[in-house]
Structures are given as structure tokens and as C-alpha cells.
Amino acid sequence: MAEICDNGLLLRRIPYGDTSLIVHIITESHGRLSLMARGARRMKSPLRATLEPLYNMSLRWRPGRTGMGTLIEVERGQCLLPETHHMAGLEILSVASRLFRDGELHGYSELCAACRLLAERPADSGLMAAIWSLLETSGWLGDLDHCWICGGKSDAMRWSHGKLHCASCGNGHKVSLGLIRGMRGHMQSPQVYLPQQDLVTWRAIVQDMLQTHGLKPLSSCS
Ligand SMILES: [Zn+2]
Structure with a gap:
């Protein structure tokens, strides 16, 4: 399935398995989504440092064929609050x-x-x-x-x-x-x-x- 890019804000992070996260994100054009962030709790995962609340984020994910999509990349932008x-x-x-x-x-x-x-x-x-x-x-x-x-x-x-x-x-x-x-x-x-x-x-x-x-x-x- 084609990948999708959008801006979003992180609402919740829920640990999944030993190393992954399920993230709830509110996106600009696709509304609220749950995405699987595979391996996001591994020390070396680039997702680990970027998935923080209260930051603007640019996201790229692959929608799931039936269920939850998979988060591929997150670029963290500015913090929304002091x-x-x-x-x-x-x-x-x-x-x-x-x-x-x-x-x-x-x-x-x-x-x-x-x-x-x-x-x-x-x-x-x-x-x-x-x-x-x-x-x-x-x-x-x-x-x-x-x-x-x-x-x-x-x-x-x-x-x-x-x-x-x-x-x-x-x-x-x-x-x-x-x-x-x-x-x-x-x-x-x-x-x-x-x-x-x-x-x-x-x-x-x-x-x-x-x-x-x-x-x-x-x-x-x-
Ligand atoms: Zn009255």
C-alpha cells in the first residue's frame, strides 16, 4: 500500500510487546489514527527520540491492509509550549x-x-x-x-x-x-x-x- 505523509501531534504512547509502541496521533488531514511503531523502544531506534508529546511532527506511515498502519518515519519539529x-x-x-x-x-x-x-x-x-x-x-x-x-x-x-x-x-x-x-x-x-x-x-x-x-x-x- 502507498505510504502516506502528514503533520501530526502525539496523544498517547502505549507499550506493545518488548520493544514496540502503539501511538495515538491526531493528524492534520487524516484525523486521529493509531499506528504501530515497531522497535520504537529500542535504544537505537530513531523513533525513540522523536515520539514526544507537544511537538509538531511530520509523519510517514504505511496504512494497514485491514488493521493498524505502521509508522515508518517521524521528523520532530518545534515544541508547541515553553x-x-x-x-x-x-x-x-x-x-x-x-x-x-x-x-x-x-x-x-x-x-x-x-x-x-x-x-x-x-x-x-x-x-x-x-x-x-x-x-x-x-x-x-x-x-x-x-x-x-x-x-x-x-x-x-x-x-x-x-x-x-x-x-x-x-x-x-x-x-x-x-x-x-x-x-x-x-x-x-x-x-x-x-x-x-x-x-x-x-x-x-x-x-x-x-x-x-x-x-x-x-x-x-x-
Ligand atoms: Zn433558569
Whole structure:
């Protein structure tokens, strides 16, 4: 079968046999794929050093006749994030890995955009902006000006069970208009400052979202 080249980002590496890896990669034009990287854990394998998360990669692989394709070559490009943002970057990959499934054609540009949001902001608020953009892409976020249950508008909105709602429709984390303004502003520009308390609430909302949709929560150290 003819070989295929594409750009991609590494989502997961799973050891296979004594020396190989199965890699999950999100590619620019072929969506998410699983590929066999034969011998990639051998000391001398050129794949060993190149298969790192959070780097742009140019890939060449041979598609499988029936099952998984075989990775042939990887050229590692630039790192997407500064060293200080690496832990947060891994959190983004973990969320993206659950959102974009094998065989789906989208995900690459969304993941690149999320990494850019993180790279341009402090790691803590940048992580929230990045995950928020992925949740938006997945269609999980509604209009932040209205209650998602009754459609009403109020100054004292709440958040729980993956939804924004007014005080009469439920309870949960307090979501002030200032917080919503701050979140929107920070998504658009790293210069918009987000007070620490708002960042804490934003994080709680993100955790609630991930939990509601059955995704692994963010780790406490990121
Ligand atoms: Zn309501």
C-alpha cells in the first residue's frame, strides 16, 4: 500500500510487546489514527527520540491492509509550549484524547489552537482557556448570557452538573457577570487579567464539565 505523509501531534504512547509502541496521533488531514511503531523502544531506534508529546511532527506511515498502519518515519519539529507549560500541555492532550476519537477527521486544528491559547497565557489560566476552547468545539457549552434550563437571565447565575443556570433553576458554584466577562476577555486576550478567585471558580466549572461528561478531571498539580 502507498505510504502516506502528514503533520501530526502525539496523544498517547502505549507499550506493545518488548520493544514496540502503539501511538495515538491526531493528524492534520487524516484525523486521529493509531499506528504501530515497531522497535520504537529500542535504544537505537530513531523513533525513540522523536515520539514526544507537544511537538509538531511530520509523519510517514504505511496504512494497514485491514488493521493498524505502521509508522515508518517521524521528523520532530518545534515544541508547541515553553517548558513551564509542559504539565498543563499534557492535561490538554489528555482531554483532547477523550474528545477526539479514532476515525474522526477533526481535532488537529482544535488542538493546535488550544495549545496556542495556553502558550500565550500564564500556565494556570492558560490551561482553563485551552480546555474551554476544546469544550466549546465539542458543543458542550451554551450561551453564557442565559440560563440553559429556562432561558432566563439573572445577575446571580449558578453552575452545576455541566450547566449554567439561574438561581431558581438550581444551585452550585456562583457565576457572576464579572466572572463571565473575565473568562471571555481572557479567552480573547492574555492581557485581560483574571482575579485569582475567578480563576478558582473557572477551574471548578471546568472540573464539573469534565466530570459530567465522564472525562478524567484535571490533576491537582497542573
Ligand atoms: Zn433558569
